[in-house]
Amino acid sequence: MSRAEQVCKEVMDKLQIKSKHEPEFLQAAEEVVESLAPVLEHHPEFLDAGIIERLVEPERCIVFKVTWMDDQHKVHVNRGFRVQFNSAIGPYKGGMRFHPSVNLGIIKFLGFEQIFKNSLTGLPIGGGKGGSDFDPKGKSDAEVMRFCQNFMMELYRHIGQFLDVPAGDTGVGAREIGYLYGIYKKIRNTFEAGVLTGKGLTYGGSLARKQATGYGLLYFVDEMLKDKGMSIRGKEIIVSGSGNVAIYATEKAQELGGKVVALSDSNGFIHDPDGIVLDSVRQIKEIERGRISEYVKHHPNATYQEGWKNIWGVKADIALPCATENEINEDWAKKLVENGVILVAEGANMPSSPEAIKIFHDNKIMFGPAKAANAGGVATSALEMTQNSMRLHWTFDEVDQKLKQIMADIYKRASSTAEEYGYKDNLVKGANIAGFLKVANTMLAQGVF
Numbered sequence: 001m002s003r004a005e006q007v008c009k010e011v012m013d014k015l016q017i018k019s020k021h022e023p024e025f026l027q028a029a030e031e032v033v034e035s036l037a038p039v040l041e042h043h044p045e046f047l048d049a050g051i052i053e054r055l056v057e058p059e060r061c062i063v064f065k066v067t068w069m070d071d072q073h074k075v076h077v078n079r080g081f082r083v084q085f086n087s088a089i090g091p092y093k094g095g096m097r098f099h100p101s102v103n104l105g106i107i108k109f110l111g112f113e114q115i116f117k118n119s120l121t122g123l124p125i126g127g128g129k130g131g132s133d134f135d136p137k138g139k140s141d142a143e144v145m146r147f148c149q150n151f152m153m154e155l156y157r158h159i160g161q162f163l164d165v166p167a168g169d170t171g172v173g174a175r176e177i178g179y180l181y182g183i184y185k186k187i188r189n190t191f192e193a194g195v196l197t198g199k200g201l202t203y204g205g206s207l208a209r210k211q212a213t214g215y216g217l218l219y220f221v222d223e224m225l226k227d228k229g230m231s232i233r234g235k236e237i238i239v240s241g242s243g244n245v246a247i248y249a250t251e252k253a254q255e256l257g258g259k260v261v262a263l264s265d266s267n268g269f270i271h272d273p274d275g276i277v278l279d280s281v282r283q284i285k286e287i288e289r290g291r292i293s294e295y296v297k298h299h300p301n302a303t304y305q306e307g308w309k310n311i312w313g314v315k316a317d318i319a320l321p322c323a324t325e326n327e328i329n330e331d332w333a334k335k336l337v338e339n340g341v342i343l344v345a346e347g348a349n350m351p352s353s354p355e356a357i358k359i360f361h362d363n364k365i366m367f368g369p370a371k372a373a374n375a376g377g378v379a380t381s382a383l384e385m386t387q388n389s390m391r392l393h394w395t396f397d398e399v400d401q402k403l404k405q406i407m408a409d410i411y412k413r414a415s416s417t418a419e420e421y422g423y424k425d426n427l428v429k430g431a432n433i434a435g436f437l438k439v440a441n442t443m444l445a446q447g448v449f
């Protein structure tokens with residue numbers, strides 16, 4: 001075993017013990033650390049500076065109580081989190097997730113991924129993530145507002161435009177960001193627009209941020225296909241989820257000539273062989289905050305099936321997981337391959353298990369990993385911060401063009417890095433290595449502390 005392999009093994013052995021109750025974080029760390037041995041062979045200075053040991057330990061984890069009152073005046077207590085993982089290349093940056101499954105391990109996995117994703121964007125943002133086990137589903141606007149206000153009552157002291165800039169993620173959209181920003185402004189008595197991104201357009205939000213993750217994913221897919229002499233036109237596509245990422249991935253896929261035939265939520269999935277009518281989905285999910293099953297009432301050719309993971313049994317050319325982590329396991333990956341899928345790209349964070357990724361690679365399926373493929377959201381958040389600093393707005397087209405260029409650059413960097421290190425066509429390795437190099441070199445330049 002080389003010195004590099006030895007160090008990677010020791011770091012992971014220690015982490016397995018220290019983080020044994022954080023399986024998602026261990027999964028994310030394992031994949032990155034496993035990718036790095038060949039890089040470390042060429043860079044003993046990273047080993048001397050303890051870069052790997054330092055990378056897997058968050059700079060700061062904040063866990064706090066959030067007390068709020070529902071509409072019946074019943075008192076509830078939730079847990080709030082902010083993990084400030086790595087600030088080498090810029091202020092901590094990453095979304096906040098409100099979902100009952102949230103715990104420290106989930107936020108650590110998301111914050112860890114964010115370090116490399118943010119590095120890949122080429123923009124000056126460090127890695128962080130936050131959230132709460134609060135479930136916004138079924139809550140009134142007033143309840144969500146009271147929760148957000150009480151959440152910010154503690155979070156405000158840990159964030160700032162030059163310190164840590166949260167945004168949305170699962171369960172946190174424009175409504176929540178509005179409430180969070182309003183109360184932050186009140187507590188601080190200052191209009192510090194750059195402290196949050198994903199804001200409304202009337203108070204410092206960027207055009208195209210709402211669309212950015214989904215659009216960016218399709219720009220990335222377009223690059224992957226173009227590289228192999230193919231295009232999205234005429235391809236049948238399945239997209240899991242029906243939230244922010246899924247809706248705008250579907251919109252761009254349709255614009256590029258693809259046919260999206262299935263979408264899901266956490267209850268089940270719809271299959272529309274005529275192609276999904278996005279206006280109906282928007283009405284149900286964005287306006288009524290309803291269930292995807294309602295779609296079939298308006299579209300008699302479409303079918304609804306309980307069990308959201310069964311969406312991976314639908315035959316298609318392209319699969320875009322855009323719901324949540326570990327939604328594609330080994331068996332579903334085999335099913336996708338059996339059904340003739342040619343490309344899988346991740347809109348969600350870590351939606352494919354390591355075994356699933358291996359199946360895709362072994363079967364020469366084009367695979368776009370989350371860190372690269374869904375980086376358009378956070379990249380556009382960084383563009384929102386830029387506009388806030390300049391105190392001006394770019395047009396939709398200007399932001400969209402920048403996003404397209406960023407996604408093309410990420411694709412080129414991930415694929416050329418993969419090739420350089422002897423992993424041609426393995427974008428998992430390419431993204432991990434390219435994302436790592438910028439952060440590691442910066443940590444080296446900044447010294448040991």
Ligand code: NDP
Pocket residue numbers: 095099168169170171172213240241242243244245246264265266267308322323324325347348349374375377378
């Ligand atoms: P939303 O809350 O807008 O939508 C999530 C969607 O996934 C909903 O349709 C939800 O269904 C469905 N879902 C199915 N199973 C689960 C589950 N177990 N846990 C949570 N959701 C589930 O979130 P986003 O679209 O913003 O995020 C989706 C994924 O994309 C996440 O992995 C997120 O981390 C990632 N991401 C988001 C970015 C962003 O800018 N928003 C940027 C980059 C990545 P239901 O309505 O039934 O809950």
Ligand code: 2IT
Pocket residue numbers: 093094095096117165166167168169170197349374375377378379381
């Ligand atoms: O996972 C992600 O990259 C996000 N949820 C977006 C983070 C951001 O700061 O825009």
